[in-house]
Amino acid sequence: MQLLPDPVRRLAAWCAVTLLVAGVVYVGIRLCVEFRTAVVPVLLALLGTALLGPLHRWLVKGKVNRSVAAGLTCVAVVAVVGGAVYIVVAALIDTGDQILASLKDAAQGLADHFGAAGTSLDDIASNAKELLSKFGGTAASGVISGVSVVGETIAMAVLALLLVFFFLRDSHRAVGTLRSLVPRSSADVAEAMGRRAYEAVEGFMRGTTIIAFIDALCITVGLLVLDVPGAVGLGALVFVGAYIPYLGAFISGAVAVLVALADRGFVIALWALGVVLAVQVLEGHVLQPMIQSRTVQMHPAVVMLAITAGASVAGILGMLLAVPLTAAAFGIAHELRELYSGGSGESAAVDS
Numbered sequence: 001m002q003l004l005p006d007p008v009r010r011l012a013a014w015c016a017v018t019l020l021v022a023g024v025v026y027v028g029i030r031l032c033v034e035f036r037t038a039v040v041p042v043l044l045a046l047l048g049t050a051l052l053g054p055l056h057r058w059l060v061k062g063k064v065n066r067s068v069a070a071g072l073t074c075v076a077v078v079a080v081v082g083g084a085v086y087i088v089v090a091a092l093i094d095t096g097d098q099i100l101a102s103l104k105d106a107a108q109g110l111a112d113h114f115g116a117a118g119t120s121l122d123d124i125a126s127n128a129k130e131l132l133s134k135f136g137g138t139a140a141s142g143v144i145s146g147v148s149v150v151g152e153t154i155a156m157a158v159l160a161l162l163l164v165f166f167f168l169r170d171s172h173r174a175v176g177t178l179r180s181l182v183p184r185s186s187a188d189v190a191e192a193m194g195r196r197a198y199e200a201v202e203g204f205m206r207g208t209t210i211i212a213f214i215d216a217l218c219i220t221v222g223l224l225v226l227d228v229p230g231a232v233g234l235g236a237l238v239f240v241g242a243y244i245p246y247l248g249a250f251i252s253g254a255v256a257v258l259v260a261l262a263d264r265g266f267v268i269a270l271w272a273l274g275v276v277l278a279v280q281v282l283e284g285h286v287l288q289p290m291i292q293s294r295t296v297q298m299h300p301a302v303v304m305l306a307i308t309a310g311a312s313v314a315g316i317l318g319m320l321l322a323v324p325l326t327a328a329a330f331g332i333a334h335e336l337r338e339l340y341s342g343g344s345g346e347s348a349a350v351d352s
Contacts, residue, residue, distance in 0.1 A: 029313065036314070041156050043321055045163030049171070050202035050324075051209065052077060056168045070168040074161055189339060193332045200331030201324045207291040212242030214287060215249070215279050219256065222275035226268050228260045244319050245303050249280060298323075298330055 004012075032039045052073050059069035178194050179187040220235030228234070234256045241248025253276035261269035298306075303323055310322025 033313065040314075040317065041159040041163060043325075044156070044160040045167055047201065047205055047321075047324055048077070048160060048164045049167040050198065051205040052164065052168065053171070053202060054206070056171070066169050066172070070165045073168055074165050077164070078161070192339060193335050196331040196335035197328040200327040204324050204327045207288075208243060208245075210291050211283055211287045212239045215239070215242055215283055218279045218282070219253075219275060222279075223256060223260070223272065226260065226264065226271055226275070228256070228268070228272060229263050230259060234259065244307060245323055246300060247304070247307055247319075249283075253277075253280070298326065302326065 055076070056069050056073045059072060060066055064072070175191055175194075178190055182190040216235045216239035219238050220231055223231035223234055234252070237255060238249070238252040241252040253273075256276060257269055257273045260272035264272075303326070306322040306326040307319050310318030310320075310325075312318070314321070
């Protein structure tokens with residue numbers, strides 16, 4: 001090695017470190033895929049805990065026992081989520097056929113104007129239910145092998161809910177547990193990174209939920225004013241799609257515009273497009289800076305790459321988990337940069 005110039009040796013050292021890190025990451029991903037039946041509920045529970053943490057802390061501050069507060073929080077979540085799922089499913093069932101018929105009419109109109117280019121759209125619209133069930137089944141079949149989609153979903157939801165209860169109840173012990181697992185000299189750094197990662201996920205989940213609700217409400221009201229059929233179901237689609245940044249908004253907005261084009265004509269479709277674009281502008285320039293100003297800000301290219309990687313690993317579930325996990329990673333990187341940015345490390349660790 002002494003025969004090699006210093007730049008070449010430094011390059012070789014960086015290549016070795018890069019390969020080592022890449023190998024560790026690959027092994028970690030493979031282990032997560034292998035033990036996905038346990039990993040997925042834990043990740044979902046962490047996201048749920050990040051979203052419900054403020055409510056639990058508010059109850060604890062009100063002198064409610066931690067276990068009782070965690071139980072009340074879980075009961076409230078079951079009631080709210082169950083009611084929301086019922087409303088969304090009912091709306092989609094009531095208007096699903098109408099939306100699909102509208103999409104088919106829109107595809108037929110495109111086929112009349114553009115020939116073979118529109119025919120494929122017509123085929124997709126005609127078989128939308130079949131394609132959706134196949135895609136959803138492919139994404140979910142890897143979660144619990146040999147169990148039906150409904151059964152595995154219920155099992156994962158119950159396990160995640162139980163984990164949320166324990167995570168909320170024992171959240172005050174998390175720092176002590178983390179510090180006990182690392183060497184004493186690294187305890188402050190590990191605690192600071194853990195806090196920053198959790199704050200990033202908590203901010204992302206809370207902000208995304210608020211933004212999704214506002215987007216869905218605005219688009220639903222706009223579609224109702226324009227008398228677009230299936231407005232409530234389309235609004236529900238917008239709410240669910242908001243948890244997949246950029247891609248979800250694009251797909252749900254495109255569906256709303258196509259439905260308006262098929263049932264209400266070109267002019268109303270333009271108005272529907274204007275409503276969707278106005279909501280997206282409101283989200284990008286007002287809601288995102290105001291609501292998520294304290295969370296880790298990621299470039300859209302990074303978000304899209306994270307979504308693509310998540311989809312390749314775990315399908316739809318991977319797309320949902322990719323962005324909050326990336327936010328946590330960015331939070332850790334930001335904390336490390338502050339800790340080791342020339343003399344501010346100790347103060348940053350104490351402040352965190």
